[in-house]
Amino acid sequence: MIALLIRDLRIAIRAGGGFGLGLAFFLIVVTLVPFGVGARTELLRAIAPGILWLGALLACLLSLDRVFALDHEDGSLDLLATAPIPLEAVVAIKALAHWITTGLPLVLAAPLFGLLLQLEPRGYPWLVCALLAGTPALSVLGSFGAALTVGLKRGGLLLSLLVLPLYIPTLIFGADVVRRGAQGLDVTTPLLVLAAITLASVALVPFASAAAIRVNLR
Amino acid sequence: MSLWEYANPVKFMRLTDRLWPWAMGLAVVTLVPGLIWGFFATPDAENFGSSVKVIYVHVPAAMMAINIWVMMLIASLVWLVRRHHVSALAAKAAAPIGLVMTLIALVTGAIWGEPMWGTWWAWDPRLTSFLILFLFYLGYLALWAAIDDPDTAADLTGVLCLVGSVFALLSRYAVNFWNQGLHQGATLSLDKEEHIANVYWFPLLLCLAGFVFLFLVLLLARTRTEIRLRRLRALEHRERMQ
Numbered sequence: 001m002i003a004l005l006i007r008d009l010r011i012a013i014r015a016g017g018g019f020g021l022g023l024a025f026f027l028i029v030v031t032l033v034p035f036g037v038g039a040r041t042e043l044l045r046a047i048a049p050g051i052l053w054l055g056a057l058l059a060c061l062l063s064l065d066r067v068f069a070l071d072h073e074d075g076s077l078d079l080l081a082t083a084p085i086p087l088e089a090v091v092a093i094k095a096l097a098h099w100i101t102t103g104l105p106l107v108l109a110a111p112l113f114g115l116l117l118q119l120e121p122r123g124y125p126w127l128v129c130a131l132l133a134g135t136p137a138l139s140v141l142g143s144f145g146a147a148l149t150v151g152l153k154r155g156g157l158l159l160s161l162l163v164l165p166l167y168i169p170t171l172i173f174g175a176d177v178v179r180r181g182a183q184g185l186d187v188t189t190p191l192l193v194l195a196a197i198t199l200a201s202v203a204l205v206p207f208a209s210a211a212a213i214r215v216n217l218r
Numbered sequence: 219m220s221l222w223e224y225a226n227p228v229k230f231m232r233l234t235d236r237l238w239p240w241a242m243g244l245a246v247v248t249l250v251p252g253l254i255w256g257f258f259a260t261p262d263a264e265n266f267g268s269s270v271k272v273i274y275v276h277v278p279a280a281m282m283a284i285n286i287w288v289m290m291l292i293a294s295l296v297w298l299v300r301r302h303h304v305s306a307l308a309a310k311a312a313a314p315i316g317l318v319m320t321l322i323a324l325v326t327g328a329i330w331g332e333p334m335w336g337t338w339w340a341w342d343p344r345l346t347s348f349l350i351l352f353l354f355y356l357g358y359l360a361l362w363a364a365i366d367d368p369d370t371a372a373d374l375t376g377v378l379c380l381v382g383s384v385f386a387l388l389s390r391y392a393v394n395f396w397n398q399g400l401h402q403g404a405t406l407s408l409d410k411e412e413h414i415a416n417v418y419w420f421p422l423l424l425c426l427a428g429f430v431f432l433f434l435v436l437l438l439a440r441t442r443t444e445i446r447l448r449r450l451r452a453l454e455h456r457e458r459m460q
Contacts, residue, residue, distance in 0.1 A: 148361065148374050149361075151370070152364055152365070155364070161353075161357045161360050162357045162360070162378065165350060165353040165386075166381070166382070166385045168350060168385070168393075169389050169392040172393065172395070172396045176395075190395075197388070205381065208377050208380065211373075212377050215374055215377075
């Protein structure tokens with residue numbers, strides 16, 4: 001399983017676009033927002049939590065179709081399905097690799113982007129906290145969407161239609177943690193709910209993804 | 219003799235052939251008088267004026283929008299566990315009806331909201347959760363449309379329906395947390411003191427029953443069409459094989 005994780009990470013780095021692309025996309029979204037809504041500090045400060053979360057969401061979505069598609073094309077997904085480790089574990093590892101290549105860089109770089117959007121200084125720890133608690137759910141749910149559309153030739157647009165509604169609870173609670181944190185309010189409730197969504201998704205969604213992959217490999 | 223016998227398409231077709239005219243008759247008998255009674259024979263409400271009449275379409279459509287998703291969930295479960303094709307086809311047949319019901323609820327809600335709240339749309343929890351439900355219906359239908367092989371499509375949409383149900387429910391409570399609402403509380407409940415007056419209640423009840431029968435009529439018709447389509451495809455396939 002660790003070998004599989006290392007293999008996926010290596011492919012992501014060497015194929016290019018794994019680490020860098022999501023971050024670059026995030027940067028572009030954050031850069032474009034002030035052009036769209038104006039550069040007034042108080043306005044940017046008010047919408048920063050939501051924009052940062054939306055950017056993370058879209059950056060995550062961008063690299064989802066690669067999670068299983070490449071392995072499906074060259075046939076290694078069939079091998080993985082017949083490997084001695086359960087398919088659920090394969091799916092979980094793939095989601096983890098996706099999180100390390102897109103979610104983790106976003107978490108680490110988020111304070112920098114918060115700076116660009118004039119986020120309140122006391123919001124930074126909560127921004128990192130919320131992204132750290134929420135992005136694993138994005139990767140796991142995204143891999144479910146990728147598993148559903150793995151057999152399709154042009155599944156990209158369909159993938160976003162399937163996955164984005166599933167992201168709504170994570171987005172609501174994640175953005176709320178940052179907003180409350182920036183205003184100096186108590187963040188315990190949304191942070192706990194966010195963590196609960198992530199933990200439940202990580203525990204249960206791989207089973208659904210594995211079922212979808214089995215159907216697609218039939 | 220058990221319910222599962224009707225998982226056999228032939229038996230299902232034979233049964234629904236007899237059932238369908240009755241469902242159609244019941245739908246007409248409840249919906250037509252219900253709507254006429256509601257629209258023309260009830261007084262204007264104190265605070266709402268004549269806009270209250272939207273209730274006879276809005277509430278039944280909203281109720282059906284949710285219940286059709288529940289029906290799809292049950293049908294998907296039956297398909298995933300017991301592999302009855304009729305069940306999968308019924309879920310497929312129900313989805314567009316549910317989509318339209320959600321749309322009707324949203325549109326009539328907007329028509330009602332404009333004179334009452336002064337706005338067509340507000341990010342109220344109930345409105346938002348219906349919009350989210352609409353998105354889930356869209357995704358479900360798009361997945362059905364995207365996959366060629368019928369069994370694969372049935373399996374994948376079934377799994378999506380299961381996962382989607384959990385997240386639709388989660389979103390429904392998440393938006394409650396996220397924003398306060400304009401929408402009034404539940405109109406119909408059995409154990410509450412406050413309840414709409416009987417003048418509106420009886421025609422509404424008729425309309426609710428009418429929408430249920432209307433759904434049944436559409437569902438049976440669409441499921442029968444799907445079964446016939448499947449048979450046609452099988453025949454064509456056999457012809458090409460020879």
